[in-house]
Every structure is written in structure tokens, then in C-alpha cells.
Amino acid sequence: MEPCFTPDQAYAEAGRCLLCFDAPCSKGCPAGTDPGTFIRKLRLRNIKGAIATVKNNNILGGICGILCPVSGLCEKECAATPIDRPIQIGRVQRFLIEHGRKLKFNPLEKKEPNNINIAIIGCGPSGLSCAAELAKEGFSVDIFEKKPKPGGVMRYLIPDHRLSKEFLNEELKDISSLGVNIRYKSPVESGEELEKLLKEGYRAVYIATGTWGMKSLGLASVYKGFYNAKEFLEKCKSTEKPDMKKIISGKRVCVIGGGDTAIDAAESALILDAKDVSIVYRRSFAQMPGDENGKIEALKSGINFLILTQPVKYLTNGGRITGIEAVRNKLGTSDTSGRPRPVPISGSSHIISTDIIIEAIGFGPEDDSKMLFEKFKLSEKGLILVDEKTGTTSKKSFYAGGDITRGPSLIPEAVADGKRAAKAILEDMELS
Amino acid sequence: MAKLLDLSIDFCDVKFPNPVLLSSSPVSNTAEMIGRAFEYGFGGVAYKTLGFDNIKIIHPSPRMAGYTYGSNNLIGLQNVEQITDRPLQDNLMDIEYLKKHWSNHVVIASIMGFSEEEWIELAKMAAGSGADILELNFSCPHMTVEGSGMKVGQSFGLIEKFTSTVRNVVDIPILAKMTPNITDITEPALSAKKGGADGLTAINTVRALTEIGLDDNVPKPNVAGIGAMSGYSGPAIKPIGLRCVTELAQCTDLNLPIAGCGGIETWVDTTEYLLCGASLVQITTGVVHYGYRIVEDILEGLSYYMEEKGFKSISEIVGKALPNIQPTDRFDLSRQGVGEYDLDRCVGCGQCYIVCQDAGGQCIDWDYDKRRPVHDEEKCLGCMICSFICPVSDPPLISYREVKNKKSVIPPVSE
Ligand SMILES: Cc1cc2nc3c(=O)[nH]c(=O)nc-3n(C[C@H](O)[C@H](O)[C@H](O)COP(=O)(O)OP(=O)(O)OC[C@H]3O[C@@H](n4cnc5c(N)ncnc54)[C@H](O)[C@@H]3O)c2cc1C
Ligand SMILES: Cc1cc2nc3c(=O)[nH]c(=O)nc-3n(C[C@H](O)[C@H](O)[C@H](O)COP(=O)(O)O)c2cc1C
Ligand code: SF4
Numbered sequence: 031m032e033p034c035f036t037p038d039q040a041y042a043e044a045g046r047c048l049l050c051f052d053a054p055c056s057k058g059c060p061a062g063t064d065p066g067t068f069i070r071k072l073r074l075r076n077i078k079g080a081i082a083t084v085k086n087n088n089i090l091g092g093i094c095g096i097l098c099p100v101s102g103l104c105e106k107e108c109a110a111t112p113i114d115r116p117i118q119i120g121r122v123q124r125f126l127i128e129h130g131r132k133l134k135f136n137p138l139e140k141k142e143p144n145n146i147n148i149a150i151i152g153c154g155p156s157g158l159s160c161a162a163e164l165a166k167e168g169f170s171v172d173i174f175e176k177k178p179k180p181g182g183v184m185r186y187l188i189p190d191h192r193l194s195k196e197f198l199n200e201e202l203k204d205i206s207s208l209g210v211n212i213r214y215k216s217p218v219e220s221g222e223e224l225e226k227l228l229k230e231g232y233r234a235v236y237i238a239t240g241t242w243g244m245k246s247l248g249l250a251s252v253y254k255g256f257y258n259a260k261e262f263l264e265k266c267k268s269t270e271k272p273d274m275k276k277i278i279s280g281k282r283v284c285v286i287g288g289g290d291t292a293i294d295a296a297e298s299a300l301i302l303d304a305k306d307v308s309i310v311y312r313r314s315f316a317q318m319p320g321d322e323n324g325k326i327e328a329l330k331s332g333i334n335f336l337i338l339t340q341p342v343k344y345l346t347n348g349g350r351i352t353g354i355e356a357v358r359n360k361l362g363t364s365d366t367s368g369r370p371r372p373v374p375i376s377g378s379s380h381i382i383s384t385d386i387i388i389e390a391i392g393f394g395p396e397d398d399s400k401m402l403f404e405k406f407k408l409s410e411k412g413l414i415l416v417d418e419k420t421g422t423t424s425k426k427s428f429y430a431g432g433d434i435t436r437g438p439s440l441i442p443e444a445v446a447d448g449k450r451a452a453k454a455i456l457e458d459m460e461l462s
Numbered sequence: 463m464a465k466l467l468d469l470s471i472d473f474c475d476v477k478f479p480n481p482v483l484l485s486s487s488p489v490s491n492t493a494e495m496i497g498r499a500f501e502y503g504f505g506g507v508a509y510k511t512l513g514f515d516n517i518k519i520i521h522p523s524p525r526m527a528g529y530t531y532g533s534n535n536l537i538g539l540q541n542v543e544q545i546t547d548r549p550l551q552d553n554l555m556d557i558e559y560l561k562k563h564w565s566n567h568v569v570i571a572s573i574m575g576f577s578e579e580e581w582i583e584l585a586k587m588a589a590g591s592g593a594d595i596l597e598l599n600f601s602c603p604h605m606t607v608e609g610s611g612m613k614v615g616q617s618f619g620l621i622e623k624f625t626s627t628v629r630n631v632v633d634i635p636i637l638a639k640m641t642p643n644i645t646d647i648t649e650p651a652l653s654a655k656k657g658g659a660d661g662l663t664a665i666n667t668v669r670a671l672t673e674i675g676l677d678d679n680v681p682k683p684n685v686a687g688i689g690a691m692s693g694y695s696g697p698a699i700k701p702i703g704l705r706c707v708t709e710l711a712q713c714t715d716l717n718l719p720i721a722g723c724g725g726i727e728t729w730v731d732t733t734e735y736l737l738c739g740a741s742l743v744q745i746t747t748g749v750v751h752y753g754y755r756i757v758e759d760i761l762e763g764l765s766y767y768m769e770e771k772g773f774k775s776i777s778e779i780v781g782k783a784l785p786n787i788q789p790t791d792r793f794d795l796s797r798q799g800v801g802e803y804d805l806d807r808c809v810g811c812g813q814c815y816i817v818c819q820d821a822g823g824q825c826i827d828w829d830y831d832k833r834r835p836v837h838d839e840e841k842c843l844g845c846m847i848c849s850f851i852c853p854v855s856d857p858p859l860i861s862y863r864e865v866k867n868k869k870s871v872i873p874p875v876s877e
Contacts, residue, residue, distance in 0.1 A: 036856035045534075049752060074752070075728040076759035078766040082464055137464070 031096065031194055035118075035125035037077075044073040047117050050109050055119055058107035061442035062449065063088040065104050065119045068126060081130040082137035084123055085204070089162035090155055092201050093184060094442050095124030096193060099290075099321040103442065131200060140208060141168035146459060149174060149232040151218050154182020155441045156238035156432025158205055159448025165208035167456055172232070173210060176217035182240055183433075184441070187263045187291075189298045221404045228427055234455045237403075237414065237423070237430040238448065241438055243396040246389055247286065249344045255351030256344065259287070259295045259390035266298045277386075278302035284354060284382060286310045286341060287390035288318035293325065295388045296333045308334040310341060310382070312359055312372040336382070340374060344387060353383045393438045406430075413437055420454035421447055429454060463503065463758050466765040470505075471776040473719050473741050474635035474660045476594050478568050480505035481776050482732065482760050485663075485723050485744030486572035486597065486639070488543065489754075493556035497563065502754040503761050506568030507560075508639075508663065508721075508744055511545035511599045512553050512588060513573070514580050517607055519547040526750075527682035529672045529698065536751045538698035540672045542604050542683060542690055545574050550584075554591040561592035570637065574599040576610050578627050585628040595634055598625060598659075600650070601641035601666030604692035612666070615641040618653040625657025635660040637721065640706065642699075643669045647706045648713040655718060663721040663744065664706045667693025696747035700725030704738050708787055711739025727756060729763025736776065737783035798868040800842040801849060801860050808834055808859060814848035822847050823871055843871050 035043065053066020064087050071080035084091035098104070100120040108116035130136070146169050150157045153175035161171045179185050181198055218224055227235050244258040257265075266274050283299040285292045288311035299307045309328070311318055314337050318325055329335065336356075343355040358378035361370035395412040407415045407424035414423055414430040421429045431447025433439055469480035484490040484499055486508040496507045513519065522542045529538035546553060560569050571593035575581030585596055600621055602611030614620045621638065628636055638654035640647055642665040651662055669691055673682045681689025703724025710720050722740025726732055727748035735743050748756050764776075773779055810833035818826040818835075825841035826848070828834075849860040 038855045070755070071759050071762075074756055074759040074763075075730050076763040076766075079464060079759055079762040139465075 031192065031197065032121075034128045035121050037125075037129065040072060040122055040125040040129075043118055043122050044069050046110060046114060047073060048110050049073065054107035054109055055104040055117070058104040059442060060103065060440065061088045061094060061445040063091060063094065063104075063123065063442070065123065069117065069119070069122060072122065072126065077126070077129065078133070078135055078137070081126045081133075081135055084126050085130065085137050088442070088445055089159055089205060090201060090441065090445055092124055092127030092197065093155075093193060094445065095120045095122075095127060096197070097184075097188065098442050099324075099440065101323060102321070127201070136204065136207065138162075138166065138204060138208060140166055143170060144168040144459075145170065147172065147232045148234050148236065148455060149227045150236045150238065151224075152182065152238040152240060152432070152434075153177075153180040153212055154238060154240050154432060154444060155184060156240075156444035156448045157182070157236065158202070158210075159445040160236045160238065160429075160431070160452045161210040161448070162205050162208055163449050163452030164455065165205075165210050167452070169455075171210045173212045174216045174218050175212055175214050178214050180212055180214075186267060187260060187294075189263065189294050189301075190267060191297065191301060192294070218402065219398070220401060224402065224428070225405075233459065234427050234429060236421075236448070236451050236455070237428060237434060238432040238444070239396075239399065239402075239434045241393040241395050241413075241433040243394045243399070244389070245392040245394055247341060247391060249341060250387070250389075252349075253344065253346050253351050253387075254349055255386045257386070257388045259285070259291045259388055260393070262295055262388045263291075263298060266302065275302045278304050280305050281385040282306045282308075282383065283386040283388065284308050284310050284336075284384040285388045285390055287392070288313065288320060289390065289392070290320045290324060291393070292388075292390035293320050293328045293333075295390050296328060297331065299386070299388070300331060300333060304386070306334070307332075308336050308382070308384075310336045310339050310354070310356070312338065312340045313369060314338055314361060317369045338372065339382075340372060342379070345381065351385060351387050353381050354387065355379060355381055393433070395434060399434070411437060419450075421451040422454060464762050464765070466761055467768050469761060469764060469768075469776055471741055473721070474595060474637075476568055476635065478505045478742060479566055480761055480764075481736070481742045482757055483507055483568070483570070483721070483742055483744045484749065485746045486511050486570075486599065487746040489746050489749040491546070491548070493559045496556075496560055496569075499749075499754045499757070500564050500567050503757040504567075504754065506570065506594075506742075508570040508572050508597050509553070509557060509593070510548075511572040511574050511602070512550060512584055513545045514576070514584065515550050517576060519544045521547055522683070522685040524683045524685070527672065527684075529694075529696070536696060536747070538672055538694055538696040539747045539750060540670060540682065540692055540694050541667070542685065542692045544605060545599065545602065550587070554587055557588065557591040557593055561594075568594045570595040570597050572597040572599050572639065573628075574602070574605075574610060575624070576607055578624070581624050581627050582631050585632050589632040589634050593634065595637060595661075596628065596632060597637040597639050597663055598628060598654075599639050599666075600624070600654075601639045602693070603641065603643055603667055603669040604690060612641045612643060612669070615650055615666075616644055618650055621650050622653040622657040625654050625659050627657075629658030637661045637663050639663040639666055640710075641666050642702050642706050642724075647709055648716060651710055651713070651716055651718070655716060659718065661719040661721065662710055662716075663723055664710055665699070665703045665724045667695045668699050668702055668724075670694035695724065696751070697725045697727060697731075700731060700734075704734060707735060707740050708738045708784065711781055711784055712787070726760075727751065729760045729767065732760050732764060733767055733779065734783075736779040737781070738787070739781040739784055741777065741780050797864060798870070799844045799862050799864040800839045800868070801837065801844065801846055802863040803835065803837050804859050804861075805834055807854050809854060810834060811853060813851045813853070814860065817847050817851055823873070825871075839865070840869075841871055844868075 056066040105116040345353040359372035362373040429451040432444040571588035573584040600615035605611035721742040722735035723744040823843035827836040
């Protein structure tokens, strides 16, 4: 991880802030972290007030400061850009959280217990944000989590070089300090189990299970050397066997896809001493959906970008990957996403030799989620449909948010959804 | 705003919800403005100085100039504004309105008469409209009307006279607002006390010239080709304000409560004024720069500070630094030290070398190959200028270390 700002650097950065009226950066933050206010507080030497603002608005403020793709969010709106360059909001935000830890300053306050039980399914950023918000309001919150540890994607998929386990654990301590109860290895696996929660005394259920199903090109069965990105990233982060370093070191790796996950997978392979890492993407560099800075960093780190390249077949020898048969594409007319369609160039078939293939072409709801959410109104893609203002689902007392409602999106959005549902639950409880 | 500790304080037997006030100036010009300031959290106001309508006040245009240093906007502000240009009746009605709608907040009416009769009438009318306290403006450094403002503040007889004039006609507490443009601020303050003042406000603006136009040779603000020696305010004058407040607070004959003013923007500035003996603070330029919203951070910051230090009330902070502020002859000169260099973090800029050569004890050599200073402790004066310019901080690369029985360092005769 990049080093954190020192206090002087943070003050200097806040000193550049224009302290805008109706701060546009605050509007650019999906999570409602309110950078306009916390930067002003820092500028006016009210550093504890600044820390409290971040913490109270965004329980994962430190992580967001590190992982938010700020150049498309808060910093994109910064009014200082035309006369200078945007304030480094994410870094200031992270500084405040780390500084708060140094000061041992915890501004989170809990109201008197109201003895209302709420269940949350999924301990990713969205579930955690909802839990923290509700716990602050005095609710008694149980999170049901399939995995043995908290954090969702942050724990199991985002590579350590971008978010260290230590940082994640520190950030989650604040949530435990609010008294949120997490039940690990406790998947909720069917519609009946969901229903049962209400009978067991939970007055509302927030569903935030994320999108852990991987799409696939359908070119592979079980080959040695073939991974989907989720599986690969999860193994890279795991301390259990097999040791991915042994598997990847010295190998040629091809990552298929053009999003942030593809870049994470490629960088992880590079860190594991792969001999050669390529990202294979079917359109051009400009159309790669990944974060702009992330793409540039990946290029600089020596990852090859095989753009306008479409795999058509994986080549194997004795069940082991040896290469990709691919064609060259050219850009055609725009498709529904507004991006030019990749059109294969005839006669361009060629072979890319490789030892490892990692597919990173998109996440979606897990296959078994259809069963789990059979009683809910779902989108075509199998995502839970919710009311935009409240996060309520088609079923009474059930709320949902995060990736399982949006499709793969961002941590600050997952946080926002958790807050939104908590607010709706609070309002609904007070009405009933 | 975060939940705050109790920040209330009694001042001249009037209870203030918190010690942060608007000072008398354009930031406290109308009830509408002040009402908004109260909503943001200000605990009271010194209302823009009232005067009689018989002398028409016309503000020069432009009436202010900002002083920018490097990339820091408005480290100072120079103004040539007069007292209020609004009709007296309107202002009195506004004060009445404020007291009606904001009964827990304190309204101090600042007044300035141009004759004894005017002081009497203004005082009675302001008190009659419900003002909790009067503040006598003896300190405006650029009144265009003869025999007013700072001219009174510099003539001790007039201070005593006008204060007692007002004292004789009202029962509410009276503050005298002091000018720093004087050799010893305690003298006029003692005169005000003799006249019957219950408290003091210090300081009004410092008479100054901040900038001269290089093309037109006119000082700023440039009022149609003419500038004037006039009032300077903002962060640049905080050191002067702190000095004045400390002098007033340390004057045992005086023993009056003080509202501190001058360059306050943050809770840190506020706390410093409190530590030096002010019980309240007043703010103008901070608001000119940032708006009323700064009060939220002042109150929060104060509250956090009190929590950290275990203060139960604002009054416990007041004057805490005073025992540590003494004449220079009380220094223990046997205790000497040196600069200590943590060179592992040095970035090799060489500024310490330059200043030590040209303004310090020439105790640093420069290693050209390594781009590092070579510091000789024996020759170090311990003046610490190197630490002021070193860009590496958190913690500072160059820090002060006391050295027991340090040999005194006197530069030898040049060879
Ligand atoms: C590789 C990768 C990198 C990313 N990088 C970034 C980034 O840098 N910045 C950014 O803003 N966003 C990033 N994202 C997106 C971000 O991580 C997600 O948008 C976010 O995690 C969604 O949060 P969530 O709470 O909805 O779901 P998740 O984080 O997916 O959490 C869902 C949780 O629910 C649990 N669960 C699932 N089903 C059940 C069940 N039936 N019973 C109980 N528990 C269940 C899961 O185990 C998991 O813990 C990245 C995503 C990926 C995949
Ligand atoms: C534009 C302007 C107008 C002012 N007018 C008055 C005034 O009418 N009466 C008064 O007592 N002080 C007046 N002051 C002085 C302020 O109340 C205050 O004492 C001074 O500016 C120092 O505080 P600051 O550094 O917070 O601005 C004025 C100051 C400014 C900048
Ligand atoms: S949460 Fe993310 S988007 Fe919001 S202000 Fe912080 S860094 Fe920016």
C-alpha cells in the first residue's frame, strides 16, 4: 500500500482546498462521506471533528480513502481542478482515519439499546455499513456470513498490495466496538431459511450477498493452469495451500478481460514473479472499463496489453494449458454500452503461448442465488430489484443493497446502500 | 456538529452560551446576518458600532484590501470602513429583534459618540433596545470625523470622561474597546476602569499600511487614487492581540474581564487567547475569510481540547498561560542546548547550511558528495533557526536538545 500522508502533508493538502460553497466533491461521493466538510474541519485545525465526520458518515472511511476510484468520484468534481489540480481527497480521508487510530480517538456513539433485532445476510462492505448504522441507533444486529471471516470482497478478493489485511482488521474493529454480532460460516441457503429469520424474531432483514458468480467464455473445462479471477485472487490471498507463488513463479500468464478485476489478477501474478503477464482484451485500450489510473499503473509495471484480441480456443497438452488461439479484432459500430463493437478480422488467427489463463470477464449473482431469492422480484440478470430511495425489496421486511442489487459496482456505493437501508429500517420501525 | 461539552461562561455577570462572538464590523451589520451567525453557533455578538445620524457616514469604496502571502490568502486585511452607515433607528430595531428571537444569546451594542451628549443618548437608546452589554468604541484607527475613535483611545482623559458619562446613564455592564496603537495598553485601560468600565475588549485593528501599488504608487485599498494609514486585522495581528490581552490580564490594578480579539480563525487561536487571560473572543476577519461556518470548528475543537485536558469549564482555561509569561530577565540562562539532527530522513536541500552560515553560528559544514549537512554540536549556538526552515517534519528532523554545562559559544575575532 502507498504510504499514508503525514499530518503536515494532510494540512498542506487541505490548505489547497477552496472550501467551496455547496461543495461539489461532497456531491460526487456516493457514500455521503462529505469530503467538503471534513477537509474544511482539517483546514481549520479541528482534526478530531474531521475524523468524526468521516467515521460517522462512512464506517469504512479509511478503506474508501484507499480503494475508491476517486478520479471518477469526489475528486472528479473538485473545483480546484481548473486552476490547480484536484485535492487528493482519498488520501486526506485515509490520513484522518489512520491519525484517529494513532490518537486512539473513537467518535462512534451508540444510543440506548432498543431491543429490536435485525438480521443482515453478508458481511461485505454493504452489510457492515448497514450493521454499523443500525448498531449506532441502538438496534441489536446479527450478521450471517458464509465465509469464516468478515469483509466480503475486501477480505477475499482485493489483493493485499492494494489493501493490507492489517488495515482491514483495524477498520473492522470499530464495527465490533459497536457490538455488532457476526456469525461466521453461517450461509443462508434457501428461501425458507430467509423467511424463518422473521419468525425467529428478526424484525427486518438486509440482504447484501454480493455477486460471487463468475461469467465464463465457456472455452475451458477443468484444465491445469486455468482459473477464473475470483478463484485465482482468493487463492493468492489465502495462507492455505497450495502456495500460489510456487505455481505462478516463472510462468507465462494471460489474463482475459479489461476491468479492474483483470488488472488485479495481472498485478497479483506479477507480484508472484510470473515471467510474463499479459492482459488479453477484445476492444481497445480506451474502452477498457478499468480505472484509468489503474490501467496506467499496470502498463508501467510491465504488464503487456494485448488489445483487440479475442480468444477463440484454449490449447492444452495432457490437460494442461499451453496457449490461446486468438483472432485480431477491429472496432466496429457502437453497441448498447455505447462502445464500439469488436469485429474479428478474418485470417488473423494466431497463437499466444501461455502456461496460465485467468478469466476475468465479469461477476454476476451466484448460480444458487436463484433459489435463495425465488420469492423476490429480480432483474433479468438475477439481481434483486429494490426501491431506489429506501432499498426495500418486493417482500415486506426485506431490504437489499450492494452488488446483489446493482451488479458489480463499488465499495462507496455498497456503503451508501447499507446506510440507506438502515435509515429506511429505522423509519419503518418508528412507524410500526 | 458533534455533541459539545458545556462551553458557557459568565462575563460581567452575563451568561454566554459559549465564548465565541462576532466582533463589531460588517460581519455583525444586521439582525438577519447575526441571526444566521447564531444559528451556526456563535454565542453572542458585538453589534456593528452605532452612531448618530446627524453625521452621515459614507463608506469609502473600495473599503478593504486583502493581504496575501505566498499562496496564503488573507493572512491580513486592511480596511477603511467607518462605523455603521445604517440609520440608528433601524439598528435599534434590529437589536430588539435579536433579543426577542435569541434570548439566550448575548448582544453587545458597540457605540461611538462624537460628543458627550451623543455618548449619553446612544448609551440610553442601545440599553433601551435590550442590549445586554455596551461596548464603547475608543479604538477605530481611521474615523474621518474629528475627535472620535482611536483619537479618544489615545487620550486618557477623554476615555475616563466618556466612560463615566455612559456609566452615569446606564446600569448594564460597559466594555471599553482598546486600540493597540499605543505604547502601553494598560494606561488607557486603567482610565476606562476609573471611568467605570466593567470589562475590556482588545484589540481593535492595528494602524498599518499593507501594500503600495507599484504602478500607481497608491496604498491599498486604493480609494480613487488615495490610500490611508488604516486598520489592519486578521491572522497577522494575532501576536499583537495576544500581547495586549496578556498585558491587560497581568495588570493587577486592572483586574477586569477581557474579550480577546484579533486574528482568530480556529479553536487553537481561541484557546491561546483564553490561556492568555481572555474570557471571551471576538472575530471579524476569520468570518470575512471563511464565513460564519468556522464557529462550528472552533466550538468542536474547544470541546475536544477540554475533554483531552480534563477542563470542566471554559473559565478553568482562562489565564492558564499567564504564570509562564514573564520578563526576559527571569530566564534561566544556565540552561543551554543544541539542534539535534535526525539525518536518516534528510532530503538534502541544504537550507540549514545556508541559514546557519548566514544567520547562525557557522557550525554546519556541507558534504557536497552526500548532499548532507555536517553539524558540529560544539559550535552550535542552539538558536534553532535551522529547525524553522527545515522542510521535514512529523516529527521535526531538527529538534532542540538541552546540553548540561554547555560551554558558551562566542564567535572569535575575524582573521
Ligand atoms: C477483484 C475486485 C476488486 C475490486 N476493487 C475495488 C476497488 O478498488 N474499489 C471499489 O470501490 N470497489 C472495488 N471492487 C468492488 C467492490 O468490492 C464491491 O462493489 C463491494 O465489495 C460490494 O459489496 P457487497 O457488500 O455488496 O458485497 P461483497 O463484498 O461481495 O460481500 C458479500 C458477502 O456476503 C457473503 N455471502 C454471499 N452469499 C451469502 C449467503 N447466502 N449467506 C451468507 N453470506 C453470504 C459473502 O461471503 C460476502 O462476505 C472490487 C471488486 C472485485 C471483485
Ligand atoms: C471592515 C472592518 C470594519 C470594522 N468596523 C469596526 C467597527 O465598526 N467597530 C469596532 O469596534 N471595530 C471594528 N472593526 C474591528 C474589528 O471588530 C476587530 O476588532 C478587528 O478587526 C480585529 O479582529 P479580527 O482580526 O478578528 O478581524 C472593523 C474591522 C474590519 C475589518
Ligand atoms: S468515500 Fe470515496 S468517493 Fe467518497 S469522499 Fe471518500 S474517497 Fe471520495
